[in-house]
Amino acid sequence: MGANSSSISDLSENEYLKRLSGAESISENDPFWNQLLSFSFTTPTNSAELKLLEEATVSVCKSLVENNPRTGNLGALIKVFLSRTKELKISAECQNHLFIWQAHNALFLISCLLKVFISQMPEEEMQLHFTYEEKSPVTYQADSEDLIEELLCCLIKLIIDIPLLDITYGISLEAVSTLVVFLSCQLFHKEILRQSISHKYLMHGRCLPYTSRLVKTLLYNFIRQEKRPPPGTHIFEQQSDGGGLLYGLASGVATGLWTVFTLGGVGSKPAPHQEQSSPLASQSLLLLLVLANLTDAPDTPNPYRQAIMSFKNTQDNTAFPSSNPHAFQINFNSLYTALCEQQKSDQATLLLYMLLHQNSNVRTYMLARTDMENLVVPILEILYHVEERNSHHVYMALIILLILTEDDGFNRSIHEVILKNITWYSERVLTEISLGSLLILVVIRTIQYNMTRTRDKYLHTNCLAALANMSAQFRSLHQYAAQRIISYTCRHLRRYVSVLDKLYFPHSHCSTLQHCFSTLSDNGEELLSLTCSHILRSYASRLLTSAVH
Numbered sequence: 001m002g003a004n005s006s007s008i009s010d011l012s013e014n015e016y017l018k019r020l021s022g023a024e025s026i027s028e029n030d031p032f033w034n035q036l037l038s039f040s041f042t043t044p045t046n047s048a049e050l051k052l053l054e055e056a057t058v059s060v061c062k063s064l065v066e067n068n069p070r071t072g073n074l075g076a077l078i079k080v081f082l083s084r085t086k087e088l089k090i091s092a093e094c095q096n097h098l099f100i101w102q103a104h105n106a107l108f109l110i111s112c113l114l115k116v117f118i119s120q121m122p123e124e125e126m127q128l129h130f131t132y133e134e135k136s137p138v139t140y141q142a143d144s145e146d147l148i149e150e151l152l153c154c155l156i157k158l159i160i161d162i163p164l165l166d167i168t169y170g171i172s173l174e175a176v177s178t179l180v181v182f183l184s185c186q187l188f189h190k191e192i193l194r195q196s197i198s199h200k201y202l203m204h205g206r207c208l209p210y211t212s213r214l215v216k217t218l219l220y221n222f223i224r225q226e227k228r229p230p231p232g233t234h235i236f237e238q239q240s241d242g243g244g245l246l247y248g249l250a251s252g253v254a255t256g257l258w259t260v261f262t263l264g265g266v267g268s269k270p271a272p273h274q275e276q277s278s279p280l281a282s283q284s285l286l287l288l289l290v291l292a293n294l295t296d297a298p299d300t301p302n303p304y305r306q307a308i309m310s311f312k313n314t315q316d317n318t319a320f321p322s323s324n325p326h327a328f329q330i331n332f333n334s335l336y337t338a339l340c341e342q343q344k345s346d347q348a349t350l351l352l353y354m355l356l357h358q359n360s361n362v363r364t365y366m367l368a369r370t371d372m373e374n375l376v377v378p379i380l381e382i383l384y385h386v387e388e389r390n391s392h393h394v395y396m397a398l399i400i401l402l403i404l405t406e407d408d409g410f411n412r413s414i415h416e417v418i419l420k421n422i423t424w425y426s427e428r429v430l431t432e433i434s435l436g437s438l439l440i441l442v443v444i445r446t447i448q449y450n451m452t453r454t455r456d457k458y459l460h461t462n463c464l465a466a467l468a469n470m471s472a473q474f475r476s477l478h479q480y481a482a483q484r485i486i487s488y489t490c491r492h493l494r495r496y497v498s499v500l501d502k503l504y505f506p507h508s509h510c511s512t513l514q515h516c517f518s519t520l521s522d523n524g525e526e527l528l529s530l531t532c533s534h535i536l537r538s539y540a541s542r543l544l545t546s547a548v549h
Helices: 008-013 016-023 032-036 047-056 060-072 071-084 088-093 099-120 123-131 147-161 169-188 195-202 205-224 251-263 271-275 278-292 301-309 332-341 346-356 360-367 372-386 391-404 407-412 435-454 457-471 480-503 511-520 523-548
Strands: 418-420 432-434
Touching: 008 016, 008 047, 008 060, 016 032, 016 060, 016 071, 032 099, 047 060, 060 071, 060 099, 060 123, 071 099, 071 123, 088 099, 088 432, 099 123, 099 169, 123 147, 123 195, 123 271, 147 169, 147 195, 147 205, 169 195, 169 278, 195 205, 205 278, 205 301, 205 332, 251 391, 271 391, 278 301, 278 346, 301 346, 332 346, 332 360, 332 372, 346 360, 346 391, 372 391, 372 435, 391 435, 432 435, 435 457, 435 480
Parallel strands: none
Antiparallel strands: 418 432
């Protein structure tokens, strides 16, 4: 790094990085740190560039791993960063670009090095690298074993305390990304980690009092979808030697970690536009989901999950329960709007599922909304484009519909909402259709796709369960929706009857039908029950109306 470094190709031979990773101990007060942190390196903006960065720094990282037990330079770098963060808030208020820029660069280095340490060694060995002091090998300070906790606590305070301005956007993003890196140790273990060092510090001690504020800040980062600042707002003037001081936005780490630590790691197709426009919102959401899904400690439940399960609307004046110290309030209208707008992201869909499933305040609020189409239509669009989505995203969208259709009020209201010109539905031009009829069409189409392609029993059962939940409230169905219900029911009943015939009269060969039956189990009965339920209820309703008149 340093003032003369400006590209990834220069890193392997960079004199400042060589000294950092070399055999010489560097004091926290050495002027070297000012030189190291004044680099003009533009951080990567995509996974390909991030891979180049990792390949270019392999030798530097390997050298640091070998020499750090004798030099303690990793700990010195962290202490330099910690000392600079004490004045970050004042620097932001005073528009001190230089100070914030160097603090960001220090954190970027820590994040990159931390990723290497976590991926290449056990957690216990990595912890020792935080405790080594300079001079003799494998010697560590008695009171420095909490340097990890101090760094974690500092990152949390940075996220919740530093105002989000153009000049602080980069370091706020880097703080969120570094916490994600800390929690990435699960990726390198086959078993579920229940006593991770980072988990222990985040759930106990100095970090615990900041739980609700951290969750609230991450939620608001997601809600606001703050775009990264224009380049001109955080670039220093070019020097005469061409080595300008670029206040690099940490979008490289954001993009790289996105691919590894999200559902993208198992075949997701994330939306590039969202990642590029608001990396802080994307990373904040990712960190929130990781924190919420940490395993409970042996003696205490996960406080971040508790916070997500219990937060309330800002308009709710009821007292917080004394049993939950992590409760807080947030603007539900803003949260609802953000969730409606971001459903193309599987991370946002997972957040929506978690809130509907675990937070009764959010679920009650959403079901009482009079504009549910803003939320339901994006979910239906996910199911409609099932072939373009990964299975996790489709399952989450389907379970969300299943949760919503468990409410009778929802099932009634969706038939009263009229939609116009659904352009993404290509099978037929829908100039005007109720939300309920559209939901039926999309779910039946998902069943058809599953029958011909994936043949996933879990997906099939949940689609039918959603239809069964709605069946008692079918009202004024669109002609095309009614036609699809009848045609698909008849088709599956024919299959069901054929299979039953072959099972009870097994004289003819029917291996194909038997395989179909074993895959679909009793779904034929469910379809029959669904159709009969609707027909009988409609008939009973007409009889009652006739009796009244």
